[in-house]
Amino acid sequence: MSARSVLAEGRASALPALLGRTLRLSATVAFTILGLLVVTFLIGRVVPVDPVLAVVGDRASKSTYDRAFVELGLDRPLYVQFGLYVEKAVTGDFGESVLTKKPILDDLIRVFPATLELATVGIIIGTLFGVPVGVWAAVRQGKLVDQVVRILGLVGYSAPIFWLGLLGLLLFYAKWGLVAGPGRIDISYEYTFTRVTGLYLIDTAMQGQWGAFRNVVSHIALPASLLGYYSMAYIARMTRSFMLNELAQEYIVTARVKGVAEWRIIWVHALRNAAVPLVTVIALSYAGLLEGSVLTETVFAWPGLGQYLTNSLQNADMNAVLGGTLVIGIIFVGLNLLSDFLYTLLDPRVRRRS
Amino acid sequence: MTAEPTRPGLSQWLLSEQPASRNQARLGQAWRIWLAFTRNRLGMVGLGIVVLLVLVAIFADVIAPYDPLMGGDLRTARLLPPSWDHWMGTDDLARDIFSRVVHGARLTLMVVALVAIIATPIGLLVGTTSGYFGGWIDVVLMRITDIFLAFPRLILALAFVAALGPGIENAIIAIAITSWPPYARLARAETLSIRNAEHIDAIRLQGASSGRIIWGHVVPLCMSSVIIRVTLDMAGIILTAAGLGFLGLGAQPPQPEWGAMIAGGRRFIIDYWWVATMPGIAIFVVSLGFNLLGDGLRDVLDPKAQQQ
Numbered sequence: 167m168s169a170r171s172v173l174a175e176g177r178a179s180a181l182p183a184l185l186g187r188t189l190r191l192s193a194t195v196a197f198t199i200l201g202l203l204v205v206t207f208l209i210g211r212v213v214p215v216d217p218v219l220a221v222v223g224d225r226a227s228k229s230t231y232d233r234a235f236v237e238l239g240l241d242r243p244l245y246v247q248f249g250l251y252v253e254k255a256v257t258g259d260f261g262e263s264v265l266t267k268k269p270i271l272d273d274l275i276r277v278f279p280a281t282l283e284l285a286t287v288g289i290i291i292g293t294l295f296g297v298p299v300g301v302w303a304a305v306r307q308g309k310l311v312d313q314v315v316r317i318l319g320l321v322g323y324s325a326p327i328f329w330l331g332l333l334g335l336l337l338f339y340a341k342w343g344l345v346a347g348p349g350r351i352d353i354s355y356e357y358t359f360t361r362v363t364g365l366y367l368i369d370t371a372m373q374g375q376w377g378a379f380r381n382v383v384s385h386i387a388l389p390a391s392l393l394g395y396y397s398m399a400y401i402a403r404m405t406r407s408f409m410l411n412e413l414a415q416e417y418i419v420t421a422r423v424k425g426v427a428e429w430r431i432i433w434v435h436a437l438r439n440a441a442v443p444l445v446t447v448i449a450l451s452y453a454g455l456l457e458g459s460v461l462t463e464t465v466f467a468w469p470g471l472g473q474y475l476t477n478s479l480q481n482a483d484m485n486a487v488l489g490g491t492l493v494i495g496i497i498f499v500g501l502n503l504l505s506d507f508l509y510t511l512l513d514p515r516v517r518r519r520s
Numbered sequence: 521m522t523a524e525p526t527r528p529g530l531s532q533w534l535l536s537e538q539p540a541s542r543n544q545a546r547l548g549q550a551w552r553i554w555l556a557f558t559r560n561r562l563g564m565v566g567l568g569i570v571v572l573l574v575l576v577a578i579f580a581d582v583i584a585p586y587d588p589l590m591g592g593d594l595r596t597a598r599l600l601p602p603s604w605d606h607w608m609g610t611d612d613l614a615r616d617i618f619s620r621v622v623h624g625a626r627l628t629l630m631v632v633a634l635v636a637i638i639a640t641p642i643g644l645l646v647g648t649t650s651g652y653f654g655g656w657i658d659v660v661l662m663r664i665t666d667i668f669l670a671f672p673r674l675i676l677a678l679a680f681v682a683a684l685g686p687g688i689e690n691a692i693i694a695i696a697i698t699s700w701p702p703y704a705r706l707a708r709a710e711t712l713s714i715r716n717a718e719h720i721d722a723i724r725l726q727g728a729s730s731g732r733i734i735w736g737h738v739v740p741l742c743m744s745s746v747i748i749r750v751t752l753d754m755a756g757i758i759l760t761a762a763g764l765g766f767l768g769l770g771a772q773p774p775q776p777e778w779g780a781m782i783a784g785g786r787r788f789i790i791d792y793w794w795v796a797t798m799p800g801i802a803i804f805v806v807s808l809g810f811n812l813l814g815d816g817l818r819d820v821l822d823p824k825a826q827q828q
Contacts, residue, residue: 323811328779
């Protein structure tokens with residue numbers, strides 16, 4: 167068989183396998199999202215807050231109360247209520263926020279870009295620093311760099327993110343004035359540009375508002391570096407372990423024997439193979455940043471998903487809390503799926519096996 | 521093996537190649553693990569920190585120089601910087617921060633211990649049942665586990681606390697509910713490798729019930745890896761509890777919970793930095809201790825992971 171026909175056959179057999187895998191994955195995802203709905207529904211049921219009182223207020227007459235009780239469907243069996251809940255959730259109806267008096271979905275769409283911008287800048291910082299540092303630590307295993315990476319990782323795993331955030335604000339903002347304080351943008355720049363994507367960095371840059379752009383950068387620098395540090399700690403540790411694994415393989419010895427330059431062996435041969443599992447790690451820590459954002463956003467008064475959740479919590483706005491929880495859960499599942507998919511796409515061995 | 525020069529008799533008995541009884545074998549094994557562990561310097565530091573935490577929690581009343589809840593004179597003793605009288609300064613209600621941090625050790629230890637006591641058996645039960653029986657039981661239980669794993673931990677804990685109401689007990693329940701899935705996964709993987717072993721077949725042929733096999737023979741074999749995982753998780757549990765406290769959903773004032781203390785000091789961090797900084801140092805040191813201890817245990821009990 168010529169090399170070309172082997173290649174063609176490889177491609178032909180890869181497609182159905184990829185399809186089957188995608189189908190199986192979507193079934194799993196659908197099931198998981200249904201499970202997420204069950205969990206949020208049940209949490210909503212055990213709340214000691216009476217959902218009827220939340221709608222009609224505590225001075226309502228008995229007849230008003232009863233009518234609201236029926237309108238909310240609370241007189242029906244639990245599984246019917248769950249069916250209604252799922253039906254509404256599928257159409258994006260999570261109810262109305264008690265606090266903002268708007269549909270939850272609108273609120274979530276409004277606050278999400280802030281979180282997305284913060285987490286994205288964070289993961290870019292984390293990857294740009296984490297990967298090279300991890301490679302470096304693997305190459306010089308047991309040396310000073312390796313120890314430093316280990317300590318950085320341990321600090322990242324041990325220090326509360328909100329505490330480091332407060333200390334960061336104290337030093338970089340209050341004491342040294344290197345960055346802007348809490349919030350996304352100064353109020354004086356607030357109305358100098360129109361929101362198109364909701365990502366202020368992109369919006370201001372596209373409209374050429376460089377003063378506002380600099381201000382946004384100054385605001386995002388500290389919280390994004392903080393998130394970046396946490397993801398860097400994780401990414402560097404994983405990169406190191408993947409690289410150690412690759413560097414011990416025989417193809418590395420072969421490359422050395424052939425006389426390939428050492429930098430090329432490390433950064434091209436080994437890193438390309440380590441990159442496949444690394445993609446999963448980066449996607450997962452991206453998802454982790456969404457979680458970390460709840461505390462970070464509280465500290466930096468960042469008007470994103472996390473702050474919306476905590477604000478709603480403190481005001482017992484259950485619809486908003488559960489809607490937000492659900493959305494974060496779905497994003498989490500989505501990113502997991504994405505990383506799985508990328509893994510299949512990047513690694514021909516996984517593709518063939520399935 | 522380095523023998524203890526002071527008690528050669530005991531050490532020899534423990535390290536004997538031909539243990540005479542089951543207990544001698546067990547103690548000997550524990551002693552070997554301990555000897556290997558003592559050679560891990562960072563692990564020992566971690567153990568030291570954890571032991572210190574336990575001691576501080578037990579003797580909090582003796583160690584703390586002031587009352588953790590009742591402050592001093594509000595006119596003269598508010599927001600004092602760290603000094604010989606107040607090692608960590610005082611807060612806005614003139615309470616000694618060092619005394620509060622010392623008493624906070626009790627709350628932290630309580631959270632960690634209770635979460636471990638609640639979550640570990642749930643994880644073990646779900647994981648071993650799932651792995652041992654397989655089939656549809658496995659599918660159902662693992663799907664449920666996956667659903668819990670699909671939520672970021674802090675977010676799910678937040679939703680639970682929102683439903684149950686704030687307070688340290690509810691925070692503990694919420695954290696426990698969100699902590700068990702990884703243990704279940706791990707226990708299941710271990711069970712799968714154990715269940716077809718010959719000694720399990722032998723017990724089954726003797727007519728032991730499934731419950732007896734799982735509880736008496738599978739669970740003990742899963743224990744060590746689950747314990748390592750729980751220890752490695754302790755830091756995460758402490759950070760989650762502190763996070764909930766910081767958001768005002770964990771321990772309620774005036775309880776001296778470290779996360780809540782940081783939240784309390786947040787308002788005046790610029791002028792009185794020590795109020796929020798000191799409890800944070802306590803959280804950091806204790807989490808670091810658990811991380812080091814967990815790493816050390818893993819290196820000793822799981823030689824495979826060490827090479828990674």
